[in-house]
Amino acid sequence: MDKFDNAPDKGLCAGHDIDIWFPPSKQGTMSRDERNKRLENEDKAKEICSRCDFQIHCLEYSLRHEPFGTWGGMNEVDRAQLRSRRGINLSRDGRILVPGIGSMNAVTGAITYKKNVEQRQ
Numbered sequence: 798m799d800k801f802d803n804a805p806d807k808g809l810c811a812g813h814d815i816d817i818w819f820p821p822s823k824q825g826t827m828s829r830d831e832r833n834k835r836l837e838n839e840d841k842a843k844e845i846c847s848r849c850d851f852q853i854h855c856l857e858y859s860l861r862h863e864p865f866g867t868w869g870g871m872n873e874v875d876r877a878q879l880r881s882r883r884g885i886n887l888s889r890d891g892r893i894l895v896p897g898i899g900s901m902n903a904v905t906g907a908i909t910y911k912k913n914v915e916q917r918q
Contacts, residue, residue, distance in 0.1 A: 801857040809849040819866040846870035
């Protein structure tokens with residue numbers, strides 16, 4: 798068992814609303830207000846994480862086990878890209894909705910584009 802196989806049981810995130818780290822998601826198009834609230838929550842989560850003594854442990858745990866949410870100051874997309882670069886296999890599957898683009902495989906970082914959306918390399 799690796800030391801990063803368990804999430805830290807302490808941290809500055811304790812006591813904050815879970816929606817900051819795991820914003821509610823829904824199928825379909827997000828409104829501008831929903832998108833802005835999601836980005837606001839993500840920024841707040843990243844700011845809190847940046848001051849936490851457990852940031853690295855939290856990030857390393859999430860790279861192996863958590864496809865969703867903000868962990869260790871990184872969002873889902875950031876972590877999927879880091880997993881891909883480091884060759885880390887996620888312990889569980891996760892498909893992440895990327896608003897306005899399509900969806901992303903949280904394990905590989907591969908994006909499935911919606912129709913009528915310009916593919917970005």
